[in-house]
Amino acid sequence: VEYDGLTGHIEFNSKGQRTNYTLKILEKHPAGHKEIGTWYSNNTLAMNSTSLDLNASETLANKSLIVTTILENPYVMRKSNYQDFHGNDQYEGFCVDMLRELADILKFSFKIKLVDDGLYGAPEPNGSWTGMVGELINR
Numbered sequence: 001v002e003y004d005g006l007t008g009h010i011e012f013n014s015k016g017q018r019t020n021y022t023l024k025i026l027e028k029h030p031a032g033h034k035e036i037g038t039w040y041s042n043n044t045l046a047m048n049s050t051s052l053d054l055n056a057s058e059t060l061a062n063k064s065l066i067v068t069t070i071l072e073n074p075y076v077m078r079k080s081n082y083q084d085f086h087g088n089d090q091y092e093g094f095c096v097d098m099l100r101e102l103a104d105i106l107k108f109s110f111k112i113k114l115v116d117d118g119l120y121g122a123p124e125p126n127g128s129w130t131g132m133v134g135e136l137i138n139r
Contacts, residue, residue, distance in 0.1 A: 009021075018041070019041060020041055021040075021041045022038050022039065022040050022041070023038070023039045024037075024038055025037040025038065025039060025047070035048070036048055060106045060107070060108040061106065061107045061108065062107060062108070063108045063109075064108065064109045064110065064111070065108060065109070065110040065111070066110070066111050066113050067099060067110050067111065067112050067113065068113050068114075068115055068132050068135045068136065069095065069112060069113070069114060069115065069132065070114065070115050070118050070119065070120065070131070070132065071114065071118070073093070074093050074094055075093050075094050075095040075096075076091055076093045076095050076096055076112070077091065077092055077093045078090055078091060078092075079091065079092050087111065087112075088110070088111065088112050091112050096112070099112075115131050115132050115135060117130055117131055118131075119131030119132070120132055120133065121133025121134055
């Protein structure tokens, strides 16, 4: 089934799934929304990098982030005496060092949270995800 609707061309396959569509990616601005890219149903992303107006130092300043991760040498590791420490001080590694540097430069704070199941993430039969991907999807 296909037809031209109010929002443009609409097409469905024999399973009732929408096909051959595009989604506009918008960025919120004080004066309204600005189109910064397009996502196509064939899993292609086209970003308009000239329109990106992101000042990360202002965006992250004074914010507190939760960084979800797994233990993976040499990126995120527990210190050998991690029981003697609390919070982020229990961890070391490349990603931890990078986070500390970025937090210092961009003036944000963060809390490292290990994923409960220790997995990167995989799809479940019901459509949900496990691991870090699941935590990101569930915000």
